[in-house]
Amino acid sequence: MIRESIKILSFLLLAHAGLYTSLLKAQKIQDSSIYSRIDTIKKNIEASQYEEAERQCKKIFSLKTSVPDEIAFYYGYILYKQNKLNSAKQWLEKYLSFKVKNSYLAALSVQTLDSIACKTLGYIEYVDSCSYCKTNPSFYDCPACDATGNEICPACQGKGVTRSASYHNLGQSAYNTCKKCNGSKIINCSSCNGMKKKKTICPICYDKKRITLKKNCPK
């Protein structure tokens, strides 16, 4: 029994050690090999050797090891330079979706995506907050309460009191003030929250508060 547990324990330790060394190995590849490969890619880009840069990127991808996020930018940029616009767009958008990114590369990604949009669509799309519903809020009378702002209390059906259950068997009834409406028989209209009016849906942003706008491409 003891021998068996020692066996399992040593197996676990070995497995753990193996995992640890493979992690270290992956780290090593990243530090020495991947970064020097990225340097080569940068030099290729500077020398406008985009085909060679693409080949280098594909080599890195074939290593099937974790690679730095910035490779998504370089690959997208290289594809853009070779007029492979759809794939370029995907990689640059992928780079922009990363939480942590280099601000210079992010700005360059946006700029490159803009030129892709100009080449493919002829205009640049951008997202802005909707100013229409901020400056032109429009309201209509609440139909649920006829613009009174009230509704009959559903807990006491508008009686203002509720019957206490404990006296039922004695044939007697005790009445308590309704807790929901405090005896007032009415509560705020649940549709308009007592505001009497409801806001119309913004015809521009459909209440999403954000809209996609177009701007002209630089000539």
Ligand SMILES: [Zn+2]
């Ligand atoms: Zn009530």
Ligand SMILES: [Zn+2]
């Ligand atoms: Zn109402």
Ligand SMILES: [Zn+2]
């Ligand atoms: Zn709006």
